[in-house]
Amino acid sequence: MNLNCQFEYRHDDFNLKVDLDLNQNLLGILGRSGAGKSTFLKNLVGVLKPTVGKIDFNHRLLVDTSLQMFMPTHQRHIALIFQQAQLFPHFDVRQNLEYGMRFHRNRVQKFSFDQIVDLLALDQLLNRKSLQLSGGESQRVSIGRALLASPDLVLLDEPLTGLDRNLKNQLLPFLNELKQQLNIPMIYVTHHPEELEYLHAPIVTMTDGILQYSD
Numbered sequence: 363m364n365l366n367c368q369f370e371y372r373h374d375d376f377n378l379k380v381d382l383d384l385n386q387n388l389l390g391i392l393g394r395s396g397a398g399k400s401t402f403l404k405n406l407v408g409v410l411k412p413t414v415g416k417i418d419f420n421h422r423l424l425v426d427t428s429l430q431m432f433m434p435t436h437q438r439h440i441a442l443i444f445q446q447a448q449l450f451p452h453f454d455v456r457q458n459l460e461y462g463m464r465f466h467r468n469r470v471q472k473f474s475f476d477q478i479v480d481l482l483a484l485d486q487l488l489n490r491k492s493l494q495l496s497g498g499e500s501q502r503v504s505i506g507r508a509l510l511a512s513p514d515l516v517l518l519d520e521p522l523t524g525l526d527r528n529l530k531n532q533l534l535p536f537l538n539e540l541k542q543q544l545n546i547p548m549i550y551v552t553h554h555p556e557e558l559e560y561l562h563a564p565i566v567t568m569t570d571g572i573l574q575y576s577d
């Protein structure tokens with residue numbers, strides 16, 4: 363991927379300042395609680411608007427405040443995966459996954475349903491209601507659903523937080539498969555450097571709202 367960001371986002375007394383030029387398909391971001399990691403991801407996905415500056419992704423302008431240009435979230439094709447999987451409780455796993463595919467209308471589908479089911483080992487779970495899944499299983503479904511929307515970039519915001527060590531150890535190899543088999547661009551935010559080391563991710567640390575990185 364090519365991601366170029368120079369922007370600031372101000373909110374009350376919090377000031378985020380980003381200067382990023384990324385040309386690899388993976389970046390790990392570490393930083394203390396409150397450093398601004400989630401705020402950065404929300405600006406990328408388009409749920410927050412930079413106060414000043416621009417964001418360019420794969421040579422497409424997402425934001426440029428000098429041109430009053432702001433691309434809405436649904437046109438950005440960027441998936442955001444949170445700590446807690448957000449599944450539809452009344453849907454089974456298959457329906458949750460199929461929901462993701464509705465969003466690739468007018469777009470080339472990057473991955474097939476079967477490919478994602480195989481990769482994330484969801485085969486045995488397809489008919490289960492999402493309330494009957496463990497935390498790790500739910501998170502696998504939520505990642506699968508995000509991928510089936512054919513995103514150009516996947517943002518993972520502490521995807522393993524809240525899972526016990528055993529579930530973490532189960533989920534990490536799946537994330538590695540995403541990286542290796544799908545080669546999908548990912549930005550991975552965590553408090554745990556060992557997760558990034560496992561994924562061989564280049565690491566940048568965010569401190570007091572400042573994110574500066576160039577590769």
Ligand SMILES: Nc1ncnc2c1ncn2[C@@H]1O[C@H](COP(=O)(O)OP(=O)(O)OP(=O)(O)O)[C@@H](O)[C@H]1O
Pocket residue numbers: 373376393394395396397398399400401402
């Ligand atoms: N909805 C909000 N309204 C007001 N302030 C917020 C809001 N969300 C975050 N903040 C503030 O913005 C700053 C950055 O928060 P952010 O969630 O981006 O940090 P973080 O690095 O992701 O932290 P954590 O690791 O705990 O998730 C903090 O000072 C936080 O208190």
